[in-house]
Amino acid sequence: MTAIETDGLTKRFGDVVAVDDVNLQVEEGEVFGFLGPNGAGKSTTINMLLDFARPTEGSATVLGYDAQDESEQIHRRVGVLPEGFDLYERLSGRKHVAFAMKTKNIDGDPDAILRRVGLSDEDARRPAGDYSKGMRQRLAFGMALVGDPDLLIMDEPSSGLDPTGINEMQELVREETERGTTVFFSSHILEHVEEICDRVGIMNRGELVAIGTLDELHDRIGGDATLELDLDDVPQRAVDDLPSIDGVTGAERRDGTVEVRCAAPTAKAEAINRVEAAGATVLDIRVEDQSIDELFEQLTGAGEPASETADGDALETEVTA
Numbered sequence: 238m239t240a241i242e243t244d245g246l247t248k249r250f251g252d253v254v255a256v257d258d259v260n261l262q263v264e265e266g267e268v269f270g271f272l273g274p275n276g277a278g279k280s281t282t283i284n285m286l287l288d289f290a291r292p293t294e295g296s297a298t299v300l301g302y303d304a305q306d307e308s309e310q311i312h313r314r315v316g317v318l319p320e321g322f323d324l325y326e327r328l329s330g331r332k333h334v335a336f337a338m339k340t341k342n343i344d345g346d347p348d349a350i351l352r353r354v355g356l357s358d359e360d361a362r363r364p365a366g367d368y369s370k371g372m373r374q375r376l377a378f379g380m381a382l383v384g385d386p387d388l389l390i391m392d393e394p395s396s397g398l399d400p401t402g403i404n405e406m407q408e409l410v411r412e413e414t415e416r417g418t419t420v421f422f423s424s425h426i427l428e429h430v431e432e433i434c435d436r437v438g439i440m441n442r443g444e445l446v447a448i449g450t451l452d453e454l455h456d457r458i459g460g461d462a463t464l465e466l467d468l469d470d471v472p473q474r475a476v477d478d479l480p481s482i483d484g485v486t487g488a489e490r491r492d493g494t495v496e497v498r499c500a501a502p503t504a505k506a507e508a509i510n511r512v513e514a515a516g517a518t519v520l521d522i523r524v525e526d527q528s529i530d531e532l533f534e535q536l537t538g539a540g541e542p543a544s545e546t547a548d549g550d551a552l553e554t555e556v557t558a
C-alpha cells in the first residue's frame with residue numbers, strides 16, 4: 238500500500254497557486270524528504286494531507302484513506318510534528334505527552350515515550366519552558382509518536398536546530414524507520430534530509446519538479462563534473478581544443494591547471510589524451526562531481542527572483558518527463 242498518494246492535488250489562494258497539480262506517491266516504510274525553498278507549497282500540501290486545508294482540485298489518500306472523507310482514521314494513525322509547534326511553557330514534558338495521549342484516547346506511560354526520544358524521567362518532570370531548543374524538538378517528536386503511528390509527518394523538523402540538534406533529529410527518525418514507520422518530512426535545506434532519505438520530492442513554486450533518489454536525480458539532470466588537471470605547462474591550443482570533444486561543455490586555464498567541465502563521464506579520458514597529445518605532462522588529476530547543493534539550486538532556482546521562471550520551467554520538463 239502507498240502511504241501517501243496525491244492525484245492532481247491543487248490549492249489556490251486567490252491568484253496564488255500554492256500547490257499546482259501535484260502527483261506524488263510515498264511508499265510504506267520509506268523515508269521521504271519533501272524539499273523546496275520557502276513558499277514552495279510544502280506546508281500547504283501537508284495541510285491538505287491532514288485535512289487542515291481543502292484542495293481546490295485533485296485528491297489525496299493517506300494510508301489508503303481519503304484525506305477529506307476519512308480524516309479521522311488518518312489522524313488516528315498518523316503522528317504529526319507541525320512547523321512552529323507550540324508548547325505550554327509551564328507544563329512538564331510528561332504532561333504534554335499525557336495530554337497528547339488523552340487527545341488520541343490512548344493509555345500508556347508518558348515517560349516511556351519521553352525516554353524513547355532521549356528525555357530522562359527527570360527531564361520529564363521539568364516544565365517545557367526550561368527546555369533547550371533540542372529538548373523541545375524531542376518533546377514534540379515524542380508527542381507525535383503517541384499511539385505508535387504508521388506514518389510520521391514532520392514539517393521542517395530541523396528548523397532552528399544547531400548541527401547537533403539536527404543529527405539528533407536524524408537519529409530519532411532513523412530509529413523510528415527501523416520500527417517500520419513511514420516518515421514524510423519537509424525541509425528547505427537539502428543537507429538536512431539527504432543523509433536519511435530514501436527518496437526526495439522537490440517542490441518549486443507549487444509544482445513537484447523532481448522526484449526520486451538523489452542518485453536518480455543526479456543522473457536525470459546530467460550531473461556535470463569538473464576535471465581539474467595540473468600540468469607542467471598549459472598549452473593554450475589544447476585548452477581551446479577541449480570544447481570540441483563530445484561531452485565537454487567548457488574548459489578554462491588557471492595558472493598551471495586546466496579545468497574541464499564534463500557533461501559525459503567518457504569525456505574525461507579523451508580530455509586527458511588531448512592535453513597530453515598537445516605536449517603537456519599531467520601531474521595530477523582531480524574530479525569534482527556537481528554537488529548536491531548545486532543540483533538543488535538548479536532545480537529550484539534558489540536565490541533567483543520569483544519572476545525568473547524560464548530556466549526552472551525547462552528543467553522541470555526534463556526531470557519529470
Ligand SMILES: Nc1ncnc2c1ncn2[C@@H]1O[C@H](COP(=O)(O)OP(=O)(O)OP(=O)(O)O)[C@@H](O)[C@H]1O
Binds near residue numbers: 273274277
Ligand atoms: N492561508 C493562506 N492564504 C494565502 N496564501 C497562502 C496561505 N497559505 C500559504 N499561502 C501561500 O502559498 C504559497 C505556499 O506556501 P507554503 O507555506 O505551503 O510553502 P512552504 O513550502 O511550506 O514554505 P515554508 O518553507 O516557508 O514553510 C506561498 O506563496 C504562501 O504565501
